[in-house]
Amino acid sequence: xxxxxEHLIRLQQLETDAxxxxxxxxxxxxxxxxxxxxxxxxxxxxxxxxxxxxxxTATRRAADRELGVQQSRLTKFKDxxxxxxxxxxxxxxxxxxxxxxxxxxxxxxxxxxLMMQADELTAGVKAxxxxxxxEERKGKQVRADVEAERGQxxxxxxxxxxxxxxxxGKLPAELVRLFNEGVSKRRxxxxxxxxxxxxxxxxxxxxxxxxxxxxxxxxxVQCESCMRILFMPPPAPVPAATTESDRA
Ligand SMILES: [Zn+2]
Numbered sequence: 001x002x003x004x005x006e007h008l009i010r011l012q013q014l015e016t017d018a019x020x021x022x023x024x025x026x027x028x029x030x031x032x033x034x035x036x037x038x039x040x041x042x043x044x045x046x047x048x049x050x051x052x053x054x055x056x057t058a059t060r061r062a063a064d065r066e067l068g069v070q071q072s073r074l075t076k077f078k079d080x081x082x083x084x085x086x087x088x089x090x091x092x093x094x095x096x097x098x099x100x101x102x103x104x105x106x107x108x109x110x111x112x113x114l115m116m117q118a119d120e121l122t123a124g125v126k127a128x129x130x131x132x133x134x135e136e137r138k139g140k141q142v143r144a145d146v147e148a149e150r151g152q153x154x155x156x157x158x159x160x161x162x163x164x165x166x167x168x169g170k171l172p173a174e175l176v177r178l179f180n181e182g183v184s185k186r187r188x189x190x191x192x193x194x195x196x197x198x199x200x201x202x203x204x205x206x207x208x209x210x211x212x213x214x215x216x217x218x219x220x221v222q223c224e225s226c227m228r229i230l231f232m233p234p235p236a237p238v239p240a241a242t243t244e245s246d247r248a
């Protein structure tokens with residue numbers, strides 16, 4: 001194997017490690033956005049529940065006023081009933097009293113219904129408040145987790161960058177250039193292993209001559225199709241002798 005190849009393989013490992021961390025860093029804001037959206041939805045639900053209670057209260061006040069009006073009418077007509085002189089007046093007054101009584105019953109029923117609804121709506125606000133508080137706690141936790149993960153990943157990236165500088169120092173400048181060019185042009189993969197006579201990255205079958213040259217290690221060999229630096233992975237470890245459990 002070419003003496004620089006192990007450093008190039010290590011560089012590729014570091015590059016892959018770094019890009020995996022960058023990808024995770026890039027995903028972090030979405031988690032905050034998602035938590036913010038859930039919080040906004042919980043706030044909207046709480047506001048809607050509160051609005052229903054306010055509406056119920058307003059309707060109830062109007063019904064209370066109407067009930068008062070009907071009750072005064074009823075009292076007034078009952079007083080007047082004592083003073084009527086004729087049968088006709090008496091019948092007319094009885095009719096007014098019946099109408100006012102009907103009005104009182106109607107608003108009393110409405111108020112009872114509104115009171116029952118108010119209990120449900122108040123319970124709804126309580127539930128919405130609890131859900132909102134839960135989302136607020138969750139949002140705080142998500143932010144804390146995201147910040148901790150960001151710190152962790154940024155720290156790891158610094159470590160990786162330092163390791164990379166160290167490995168680059170062991171390589172001729174033109175190989176560092178070749179590697180970096182490969183990374184930027186070939187989706188982050190500048191070094192590819194050989195698998196069953198193929199470039200593992202682009203799947204092209206390699207000429208036996210190339211494979212021989214790689215084994216010899218006189219020069220750094222690139223895939224003729226994708227231009228990635230090629231290496232022959234060490235032979236896979238021979239599977240351990242069959243054990244008792246395998247036979248079972
Ligand atoms: Zn290739």
